Amino acid sequence: MKKLPQVLIVEDEPAIAELIAVNLRHNGFTPVWAEDGVSAQRELDAALPDVILLDWMLPGGSSGLNLARKWRADQRSKHVPILMLTARGDEPDKIAGLDAGADDYITKPFSTQELLARIRAVLRRRTPEQAGERVQVGDLVLDSETHRVTFQDQPLKLGPTEFKLLNHFMHNPERVHSRGQLLDKVWGDHVYIEERTVDVHIKRLREALGEAGSLVETVRGAGYRLSAGSTA
Numbered sequence: 015m016k017k018l019p020q021v022l023i024v025e026d027e028p029a030i031a032e033l034i035a036v037n038l039r040h041n042g043f044t045p046v047w048a049e050d051g052v053s054a055q056r057e058l059d060a061a062l063p064d065v066i067l068l069d070w071m072l073p074g075g076s077s078g079l080n081l082a083r084k085w086r087a088d089q090r091s092k093h094v095p096i097l098m099l100t101a102r103g104d105e106p107d108k109i110a111g112l113d114a115g116a117d118d119y120i121t122k123p124f125s126t127q128e129l130l131a132r133i134r135a136v137l138r139r140r141t142p143e144q145a146g147e148r149v150q151v152g153d154l155v156l157d158s159e160t161h162r163v164t165f166q167d168q169p170l171k172l173g174p175t176e177f178k179l180l181n182h183f184m185h186n187p188e189r190v191h192s193r194g195q196l197l198d199k200v201w202g203d204h205v206y207i208e209e210r211t212v213d214v215h216i217k218r219l220r221e222a223l224g225e226a227g228s229l230v231e232t233v234r235g236a237g238y239r240l241s242a243g244s245t246a
Contacts, residue, residue, distance in 0.1 A: 019044065023035060023038075027069075027222050041130055112211065147203050172219070179215055180219060190233045
């Protein structure tokens with residue numbers, strides 16, 4: 015029997031958690047509920063979920079932002095997609111969530127169908143395109159099978175979305191990609207994702223690449239491209 019994707023719901027409001035859990039069960043997922051940071055860490059230690067739904071505000075002095083940063087820094091959990099649930103709809107707050115390591119965010123109140131669509135989108139993102147291949151552009155090397163990136167033989171640490179972005183760029187070097195095209199290829203379903211999200215992750219990708227960050231060029235009015243000639 016095929017194992018159903020497990021979703022860890024980190025939410026302190028039982029009514030919201032139960033509503034999410036019921037809808038997940040009815041749509042082919044296995045929900046696990048944790049009401050605070052301590053219990054969430056306990057569940058994560060027991061079994062690594064396929065997706066984490068993480069509330070921004072949690073009891074006990076912990077916050078979704080802090081947990082996201084902690085799990086992203088942990089070798090075991092760093093590739094698990096995190097979808098942040100937040101009542102904070104302002105753009106700076108959304109960007110703060112993305113910068114903390116969240117792959118996506120959804121603002122309360124939200125529809126069940128939107129939530130399910132976003133979960134399916136982050137699950138599609140987990141599988142690197144053309145998995146198993148090793149690709150190289152200049153001194154930058156990406157290995158999909160081992161999920162490793164090196165520049166001049168030095169390892170680089172990339173988040174899951176940044177890895178997928180780089181993977182797409184490296185398989186299509188010198189080609190200009192619009193934000194809309196990147197949303198389609200990397201996020202899989204751009205209906206619910208703002209184009210501003212692409213800019214945030216491009217910034218994070220450049221920071222993670224360090225000296226190789228200049229490989230990722232901004233083409234004004236068109237989008238972004240990866241150019242091997244940028245690190246001459």
